[in-house]
Amino acid sequence: MKILSKFYIGIIFLLLYLPILVLIVFSFNEAGSLAHFSGFSLTWYKELFHDEEALSALRNSLFLAVFSSLIATVIGTFGALGLHRMKNRYLKQPILTATNIPMMNPDIVTGVSMMLLFVALASLLGSKSFFGFGTMLVAHTTFNIPYVLLSVMPRFKQLDPSLSEAAQDLGCTPARAFFKVELPQIVPGIISGLMMSFTLSLDDFVISHFVSSPNFQTLPLYIYNQTAHNVKFSMYALSALIVALILVILLIVNFAGSFGQRKKGEVKK
Numbered sequence: 235m236k237i238l239s240k241f242y243i244g245i246i247f248l249l250l251y252l253p254i255l256v257l258i259v260f261s262f263n264e265a266g267s268l269a270h271f272s273g274f275s276l277t278w279y280k281e282l283f284h285d286e287e288a289l290s291a292l293r294n295s296l297f298l299a300v301f302s303s304l305i306a307t308v309i310g311t312f313g314a315l316g317l318h319r320m321k322n323r324y325l326k327q328p329i330l331t332a333t334n335i336p337m338m339n340p341d342i343v344t345g346v347s348m349m350l351l352f353v354a355l356a357s358l359l360g361s362k363s364f365f366g367f368g369t370m371l372v373a374h375t376t377f378n379i380p381y382v383l384l385s386v387m388p389r390f391k392q393l394d395p396s397l398s399e400a401a402q403d404l405g406c407t408p409a410r411a412f413f414k415v416e417l418p419q420i421v422p423g424i425i426s427g428l429m430m431s432f433t434l435s436l437d438d439f440v441i442s443h444f445v446s447s448p449n450f451q452t453l454p455l456y457i458y459n460q461t462a463h464n465v466k467f468s469m470y471a472l473s474a475l476i477v478a479l480i481l482v483i484l485l486i487v488n489f490a491g492s493f494g495q496r497k498k499g500e501v502k503k
Contacts, residue, residue: 254477261470279475282468291456292472295436298367298452302374303431309375310382311424315412317383318390337380345444348373352445365447373445374438378431385427389420 260268264275282288313333320326336344348369356364393416401411439454446455457469 257470258474258477261467261474263467266467278467278471281466282471282475285466285468288453288456288466288468288472291451291453294367294450295453298370298374299432299435302371302378302435303428305371306375306378306431307382307424307428310379310427311386311420313379314383314386314390315416317387333380333383336377337384341377341438341440344377345373345441348376348441349444363447365445367450369445369447370442370450370452373441374435377438377441378434381430381434382424382427385430386420386423389423390416393419 260271261278262274262276263271264277265272266278317326317329320329352364352369356362397415398408398411401415402408406414437454438452439458442452442455443458446452451459453472457465460466460469
């Protein structure tokens with residue numbers, strides 16, 4: 235059974251990471267072809283840094299992902315706080331169910347709904363060019379909020395309510411008790427929600443496709459527009475760099491978490 239389980243895990247990892255490995259290898263292919271590999275070269279990486287249109291799309295994606303994830307994290311954190319303190323369980327449960335709908339909803343349904351909403355608002359305001367960064371920011375923030383709630387809510391459930399009550403007995407206002415006592419304990423959940431929101435926003439294509447404009451193009455939209463012809467090999471290089479960056483961030487987070495747990499263990503001793 236041990237051999238079978240290892241084989242099964244190996245198949246899973248192969249299916250997950252083989253496409254990424256192929257992409258990284260061919261980003262160094264000097265021939266610029268998927269038919270044969272002629273040798274390693276940094277040609278496509280050099281071309282990437284001279285492709286102003288691709289770099290502009292990358293900047294737009296990062297800019298949008300950072301702002302939408304930050305806004306969604308703030309709204310989602312205080313939303314989780316409100317739901318945690320809500321006493322009426324007949325109202326609380328329907329709200330929790332409603333917050334899960336955007337996660338279960340197909341992206342195309344969310345995208346079309348957002349597009350119709352913005353078209354209706356544009357007609358009410360008498361505007362013709364309504365789509366752009368603003369509409370994409372609202373859309374990305376909207377679909378990110380449920381994931382922040384999902385990350386932060388369990389942290390609130392793990393809190394000891396007597397700590398906040400003790401802080402208020404010692405003179406803290408409810409707001410100050412939250413920021414001094416509760417907030418530091420839910421930071422891991424907030425960071426998890428922030429990272430998930432950033433990743434989802436950076437990766438999103440379907441919803442962005444319905445609420446974007448030619449004046450503001452994200453990286454997924456830029457790459458999709460190339461599929462009508464041939465995707466540039468510089469995009470393979472860019473994807474390889476993004477994978478490497480994510481790997482470095484994950485390693486830093488994991489090592490930082492291990493270091494923090496080790497320091498806590500030393501303090502307890």
